[in-house]
Amino acid sequence: PxxxxxxxxxxxxxxxxxxxxxxxxxxxxxxxxxxxxxxxxxxxxxxxxxxxxxxxxxxxxxxxxxxxxxxxxxxGGKSPNIVFPDADLEQAIEGVLVSIFFNSGQQCTAGSRLYLHEEIRDEFLERLRDAISDLTVGDPLGPTTDVGPMIDHTHQSTVREFVDDAVADGATLCAGGENDAVGDDLEGAPFVQPTVLTDVGDDRVGCEEVFGPVLSVFEWSDRDAVLQRANDTSYGLAAGVWTTDLGAAHEFAAELEAGTVWVNTYNDLFDPAPHGGYKESGxxxxxxxxxxxxxxxxxxxxxxxxxxxxxx
Incomplete structure (x- = not known):
């Protein structure tokens, strides 16, 4: 270990x-x-x-x-979630939360890139911010905790550096971005709030694995263009597709360069199905x-x- x-x-x-x-x-x-x-x-x-x-x-x-x-x-991974305009937004928001904030983003399959169709981008982000505000950051063993700490202070600093560099390069802090915890007994522990960045470029935080609760948001309008952007990474571990059109979902999933593609769900591993990555994901x-x-x-x-x- x-x-x-x-x-x-x-x-x-x-x-x-x-x-x-x-x-x-x-x-x-x-x-x-x-x-x-x-x-x-x-x-x-x-x-x-x-x-x-x-x-x-x-x-x-x-x-x-x-x-x-x-x-x-x-x-590692830099897994994308692609949300189509016909997606069930409530379902997709819950899936995105699980994909990036489960285990505080310290998971190889973390859905750290979110591609929102231009027709639903603003509504999705507003509802996503509201959902994030309801999350509890604190003791990972606590019964009401949703997001725990980083593995140690060194990794906390690494994650914060990703966020600070992104903001310095022009990204917008849509949610989070600060150290945070619940309770005086956790003061000084290596927490990072669930963080959402918009106006992100395709470098550093947009393409490198952060391994923390940091979500980069991109806007799209053309199906083939977003497919190319989703695949434009050295990783290929997982991906999520959110749409009510299962025919379109199957076609899109077939073209995604990822070892596991979830449709209208995320991080849903099950024993009969193999799990592994394309490209530099393994x-x-x-x-x-x-x-x-x-x-x-x-x-x-x-x-x-x-x-x-x-x-x-």
Whole structure:
């Protein structure tokens, strides 16, 4: 596990210890440059799988190449939500909230780019601001909390830098953008308010993974142009399409360069369906039969029950 988030993995191992033979599940904690490097270079490991950043994925592939170890990667994303003018706005707003503010935006599938059709842009943004104002930022273990903190203060600073740079470059702060928490006992904790930016360019916050509760909003009018913009990224992990025209949704989804496309929903993973990315979002698939194939080797055995093949 990441050195920033080890406790959950250790708890999973403790649960596994109750039902699995000793040594079946092992957790090694430490920094990636130490523990991760040792594991990826070890010639006794038959399969590597990483969920992490693009930089970690590149380092893992480079190391695995030395031993030709099969590797699956689930890396970053800059996933778009495209809202068509006929969409159910209430449904789409709720989906957008889940897509970007679930886990405080610290998820690879975060829907951090929002493309609103010009006919519904203003109404959507007004209703989105109202919905965000109802969210509670606070203790992630609290029963009424909607948005928790960043993983640590270093990451909080990184997220705030994205927002500050975007505003300095001409973006408009539509909602949030400040450090925030609920309760005096949380003062100084690494919180960032749910943030919405409009008038965003296609660089930095508009194209790089922020990994925080920061939503960049773009306006569109032409179907083919917004498709091109949605695909104009080095990532391709997920996307959301919001429309009541399912025929148009299927056509659009087929052209999106993303491993998972949700229609009128988001972050709705389910076991029978594989999950993984296009382009720099990774290789291989998690979940479903495809994941089993990723962890399997194929062998051919032929038994001769007749004459032996002859030369000539």
């Amino acid at each position: 990441s050195e920033r988030a080890t406790l959950s993995s250790l708890e999973v191992a403790r649960v596994c210890d109750r039902v699995l033979p000793p040594g079946t599940v092992n957790v090694v904690t430490g920094r990636g440059e130490d523990v991760g490097a040792a594991m990826t270079a070890h010639d006794g490991i038959d399969k590597l799988s990483l969920t992490g950043s693009h930089a970690s994925g590149v380092a893992t592939l480079e190391s695995a190449a030395q031993t030709i170890t099969p590797t699956s990667l689930e890396l 290789t291989g698939r998690e979940l479903a039969e495809e994941a089993l194939e990723d962890y399997s080797q194929v062998k051919t055995v032929k038994v001769n029950l007749g004459g032996v093949p002859k030369m000539g």
